[in-house]
Amino acid sequence: MRQVREHKEDLLQRLPRLQLVLFGLFLLIAARFWFVQVVSGDYYLELAENNRVRELPLKAPRGLIYGRQGRLLAENVPSYNLKLDPSRSQDLEKALSFAERCLNQPATELRQALDEGGGAGSFRPILIAEALSHSEVAAIEVAALEFPEFAVEVGHLRLYRNGPITAHTLGYLGEVSQLDLASDASPLKPGDLVGRKGVELAFDESLRGADGQRAVIVDSRGRFKEEYGREPAQSGQNLNLGLDLDLQQEAARYFEGKAGAAVALDPATGEIRAMVSAPSYNPNIFSRRLDRDAWRNLIEAPEDPLQNRVIQNTYSPGSVFKIVMAAAGLSEGVIDPEQTVWCGGATKIYNRRWRCWKQAGHGHISLHRAIKESCDVYFYHLGQELGIERIAKYSRQLGLGRPTGIDLLGEREGLVPDPDWSARRRGTPWYPGETISVAIGQGPILVTPLQIASLMAAVANSGYQVRPHVEESPSVEKEQLTVEPWVFERIGAALWSVVNDQRGTGSAARVPGIDVAGKTGTVQVVQQKTWIKSEDLPYEQRDHGWFASYATAGDKQLVVVVLVEHGGHGSTAAAPLAKRLYEIYFRDYLDNDQSS
Amino acid sequence: MRSTSGTISTTTSLPDERPFLRQLATVRWALLISALLISLIGLVTVHSASSELSIDYLPRQAVWLGLGLLVFVVAFTLDYQFLTKFSLPIYTVAMLLLLLVLLVGKEAGGARSWLGVGAYRLQPSEFAKIATALLLARYLAGINRRFLSFGQIMAASSMVALPMVLVALESDLGGAAMFVPMLAGMLVVAGVPWRYFAVGAAVAIVLAAVGWNLVMLDYQKDRVRTFISPGSDPQGTGYQLRQSKIAVGSGQLYGRGYQQGTQSQLRFLPARHTDFIFAVLAEEWGFIGVATVLLLYALYILNGTKVALRARDRVGILLIVGLLSGFAFHVLYNTAMVVGLVPITGIPLPFLSYGGSFTLANFIAAGLILGVDFRRHVNR
Numbered sequence: 001m002r003q004v005r006e007h008k009e010d011l012l013q014r015l016p017r018l019q020l021v022l023f024g025l026f027l028l029i030a031a032r033f034w035f036v037q038v039v040s041g042d043y044y045l046e047l048a049e050n051n052r053v054r055e056l057p058l059k060a061p062r063g064l065i066y067g068r069q070g071r072l073l074a075e076n077v078p079s080y081n082l083k084l085d086p087s088r089s090q091d092l093e094k095a096l097s098f099a100e101r102c103l104n105q106p107a108t109e110l111r112q113a114l115d116e117g118g119g120a121g122s123f124r125p126i127l128i129a130e131a132l133s134h135s136e137v138a139a140i141e142v143a144a145l146e147f148p149e150f151a152v153e154v155g156h157l158r159l160y161r162n163g164p165i166t167a168h169t170l171g172y173l174g175e176v177s178q179l180d181l182a183s184d185a186s187p188l189k190p191g192d193l194v195g196r197k198g199v200e201l202a203f204d205e206s207l208r209g210a211d212g213q214r215a216v217i218v219d220s221r222g223r224f225k226e227e228y229g230r231e232p233a234q235s236g237q238n239l240n241l242g243l244d245l246d247l248q249q250e251a252a253r254y255f256e257g258k259a260g261a262a263v264a265l266d267p268a269t270g271e272i273r274a275m276v277s278a279p280s281y282n283p284n285i286f287s288r289r290l291d292r293d294a295w296r297n298l299i300e301a302p303e304d305p306l307q308n309r310v311i312q313n314t315y316s317p318g319s320v321f322k323i324v325m326a327a328a329g330l331s332e333g334v335i336d337p338e339q340t341v342w343c344g345g346a347t348k349i350y351n352r353r354w355r356c357w358k359q360a361g362h363g364h365i366s367l368h369r370a371i372k373e374s375c376d377v378y379f380y381h382l383g384q385e386l387g388i389e390r391i392a393k394y395s396r397q398l399g400l401g402r403p404t405g406i407d408l409l410g411e412r413e414g415l416v417p418d419p420d421w422s423a424r425r426r427g428t429p430w431y432p433g434e435t436i437s438v439a440i441g442q443g444p445i446l447v448t449p450l451q452i453a454s455l456m457a458a459v460a461n462s463g464y465q466v467r468p469h470v471e472e473s474p475s476v477e478k479e480q481l482t483v484e485p486w487v488f489e490r491i492g493a494a495l496w497s498v499v500n501d502q503r504g505t506g507s508a509a510r511v512p513g514i515d516v517a518g519k520t521g522t523v524q525v526v527q528q529k530t531w532i533k534s535e536d537l538p539y540e541q542r543d544h545g546w547f548a549s550y551a552t553a554g555d556k557q558l559v560v561v562v563l564v565e566h567g568g569h570g571s572t573a574a575a576p577l578a579k580r581l582y583e584i585y586f587r588d589y590l591d592n593d594q595s596s
Numbered sequence: 597m598r599s600t601s602g603t604i605s606t607t608t609s610l611p612d613e614r615p616f617l618r619q620l621a622t623v624r625w626a627l628l629i630s631a632l633l634i635s636l637i638g639l640v641t642v643h644s645a646s647s648e649l650s651i652d653y654l655p656r657q658a659v660w661l662g663l664g665l666l667v668f669v670v671a672f673t674l675d676y677q678f679l680t681k682f683s684l685p686i687y688t689v690a691m692l693l694l695l696l697v698l699l700v701g702k703e704a705g706g707a708r709s710w711l712g713v714g715a716y717r718l719q720p721s722e723f724a725k726i727a728t729a730l731l732l733a734r735y736l737a738g739i740n741r742r743f744l745s746f747g748q749i750m751a752a753s754s755m756v757a758l759p760m761v762l763v764a765l766e767s768d769l770g771g772a773a774m775f776v777p778m779l780a781g782m783l784v785v786a787g788v789p790w791r792y793f794a795v796g797a798a799v800a801i802v803l804a805a806v807g808w809n810l811v812m813l814d815y816q817k818d819r820v821r822t823f824i825s826p827g828s829d830p831q832g833t834g835y836q837l838r839q840s841k842i843a844v845g846s847g848q849l850y851g852r853g854y855q856q857g858t859q860s861q862l863r864f865l866p867a868r869h870t871d872f873i874f875a876v877l878a879e880e881w882g883f884i885g886v887a888t889v890l891l892l893y894a895l896y897i898l899n900g901t902k903v904a905l906r907a908r909d910r911v912g913i914l915l916i917v918g919l920l921s922g923f924a925f926h927v928l929y930n931t932a933m934v935v936g937l938v939p940i941t942g943i944p945l946p947f948l949s950y951g952g953s954f955t956l957a958n959f960i961a962a963g964l965i966l967g968v969d970f971r972r973h974v975n976r
Contacts, residue, residue, distance in 0.1 A: 006737075006910050007742065007910075010787055011785050011787075011913045011917075012905055014784060014785045018785060019897070026893070026894050029932055032932070033844065033878065033886045033887075033890075033935060036841065037847055037883040038883055040845055041845055041849070044842050044844070045845070048859055051842065051858070051859070051864055052864075217862070225862065
């Protein structure tokens with residue numbers, strides 16, 4: 001073997017130096033691990049927990065709403081919603097065109113929903129389609145592997161079984177507003193549905209319940225592995241209303257093609273039995289969060305279908321106001337019920353000619369006949385004698401010009417005018433002539449149909465009023481009036497004659513076998529110079545027709561107030577509905593009566 | 597220990613008569629023991645890391661470990677002087693295999709670096725590293741000078757450049773880069789004047805610029821970009837980096853327990869049983885586990901260095917230096933990558949990561965190192 005003298009020493013000197021460098025690097029790495037694991041370990045542990053734990057809301061089912069006799073008015077039906085998580089999407093365009101094919105919905109709509117929900121940069125799933133059919137759900141689910149960004153979520157859709165018929169009373173749901181979310185105390189989350197109108201709004205908190213939460217462990221693809229914790233949802237409380245669906249349906253049918261309002265209530269308890277406003281709308285479209293066009297159409301409609309005319313519109317009371325006038329006159333001792341006034345079809349007060357609706361005049365007329373035949377001249381004189389201050393005082397006493405306190409929101413208070421109001425709001429003095437107009441329910445005085453119903457309840461109860469409410473509840477809030485019972489009894493007798501006597505203006509509401517008492521009213525929308533039949537005018541100028549009434553049969557009572565906008569005279573436009581509602585409400589009594 | 601070749605041996609018996617077994621006992625087996633300990637930890641960790649996968653990689657890795665011991669014995673038995681003598685033919689064969697991969701290779705993980713042999717896949721670049729180390733050791737050992745000349749450095753570099761280019765052409769940049777520390781370690785020990793380090797740094801910068809623009813693929817560039825600003829791509833490479841750091845950090849001091857790491861068990865970690873196996877270990881065993889394994893690696897390198905220090909010739913020293921440098925860099929780069937110190941690239945961890953060719957190559961290296969130790973007295 002060839003033996004070469006090798007220089008190993010240099011190598012052996014350099015080797016430990018190399019080793020030292022390597023061990024230095026090892027120490028550096030170890031230090032780095034120490035820093036990440038021991039110094040910042042808590043931080044990374046929390047990140048690891050956030051990685052694997054997802055908190056999923058458990059939606060509390062909203063309370064159901066029942067009418068009388070346990071008839072279901074609002075329920076929750078399962079609905080499949082499509083959510084898109086842009087942060088998990090590789091190709092958003094491809095995903096959207098896939099959804100377009102599956103759902104038969106234009107991609108522009110889906111994209112709009114996506115943009116409104118937060119856009120492509122969102123890190124939470126966005127609702128892009130609702131109420132999917134079973135076949136649509138199947139089409140999406142089949143491609144779950146290819147499109148992990150989609151998730152079909154089972155939600156609940158609010159369903160109002162009777163749609164437009166109960167729309168104004170029940171109201172509807174809407175997505176929670178930014179304003180509501182801003183409050184720290186609010187348990188609501190973006191996208192939650194809350195009551196927006198009617199009962200759904202007024203009873204929102206108890207109907208809503210409390211959402212629960214489910215913590216689940218997921219893997220890196222967001223797939224469910226196991227449950228980690230659960231806080232169950234608390235269902236909303238069911239709500240029973242005093243609403244009688246039969247009356248509601250009948251009233252809604254009557255108003256088809258018309259505008260106006262009808263309200264029926266039990267004068268003993270104040271429970272609302274029917275509350276109809278026309279024209280109506282389908283509240284079920286609001287249960288879907290995405291139908292913005294329908295919403296816009298409703299808001300912009302000139303006939304205001306969203307308005308609940310029973311509590312949110314004010315009208316002149318017309319001749320119905322004569323009830324208040326009579327109560328004031330009798331209480332103040334201004335009128336002797338037996339004394340007569342001459343009606344020649346018109347009278348002259350404050351140098352102005354005031355017409356009675358009946359051109360031929362009523363001749364010598366007492367209070368009873370004046371109410372029964374709705375003589376204007378009698379009340380012109382009464383108004384002149386009472387003066388506006390006393391008229392206003394009794395109006396307020398009987399519930400006008402202030403909210404009735406119904407358990408719904410958005411009630412208007414109407415207007416009881418007096419000189420003080422005139423000076424403050426109009427900046428002009430009160431003209432004595434205005435008092436004469438107010439005396440027959442024209443002029444600046446304004447009432448809601450519900451206020452008139454409350455007034456009729458006072459007459460039916462001979463002296464006390466009850467707070468109206470839609471919720472079926474045994475507690476009754478009574479308000480004793482200073483007007484004495486004999487006054488109401490006197491007026492009640494006259495109102496009975498309105499319906500049941502010869503020449504009474506309310507004979508269209510007569511129901512043989514039960515005692516219906518009421519008052520018609522006709523409100524001139526445009527002041528007419530002469531006697532003109534309302535039917536000859538264009539629709540917008542036609543009179544509003546009122547019929548305010550109550551009926552008693554056995555131990556049951558019902559107040560019905562009907563207002564038909566531009567319907568002409570109250571006796572023909574409004575009274576027939578009252579008759580039908582009484583026939584339905586008292587049908588048990590009527591059947592027994594016939595059989596016995 | 598060097599004293600054994602001194603006075604005592606001459607008085608008791610002739611070197612040739614030294615019993616074979618007694619000589620075998622003097623070999624630094626601590627190196628093999630640390631390698632085996634790491635391998636056992638590797639088996640356990642591979643099992644945990646693949647428990648969420650469709651196949652458990654533990655049995656396969658156990659087979660590779662068995663084969664590894666076999667090739668260790670072969671490498672230990674073969675005389676390194678004989679191997680270095682024939683290093684040129686070995687090198688040539690390795691280069692041909694790399695060429696073959698380019699022509700008929702299989703693609704996996706974005707790199708075309710696999711050669712199918714029946715049902716098995718081999719990665720010739722791992723063996724090319726050993727072949728190159730052999731050739732370099734022979735070349736540098738023959739230069740019996742205190743310092744290398746510029747021409748000699750260039751010659752040595754070109755021996756490494758050929759396999760590097762071939763591996764880089766397979767789009768396995770990590771694998772290609774691993775030739776550099778091997779060369780660097782051997783050059784440093786063989787003697788490089790300091791001024792050449794400055795030149796080398798300049799050349800490295802130029803090469804990096806050229807590589808960035810001409811050689812690197814988009815996914816490779818992304819890795820570097822996200823390393824420089826991790827927030828730029830939270831879903832892609834940045835995601836891997838982030839998930840790895842979360843795994844490591846959440847292990848804290850004592851770890852979350854075996855198979856209790858949520859990052860690995862719930863698949864947040866990428867490449868759990870291969871490149872990111874150290875993150876799995878860090879998550880489940882905490883800093884204690886990390887420190888233990890790092891210590892075992894340090895022991896391996898320490899024992900390897902000890903072997904080199906008592907090797908009988910330049911070839912032996914340089915061969916060990918080359919093999920150890922590559923080994924050390926693998927360990928350092930992989931662990932640094934897992935805690936986000938360096939960009940992500942496909943560099944596995946020796947003895948710990950799952951992988952056939954890589955495991956075999958590491959056992960061959962261990963066999964060669966201890967083979968040098970076994971033959972330190974021969975022909976003395």
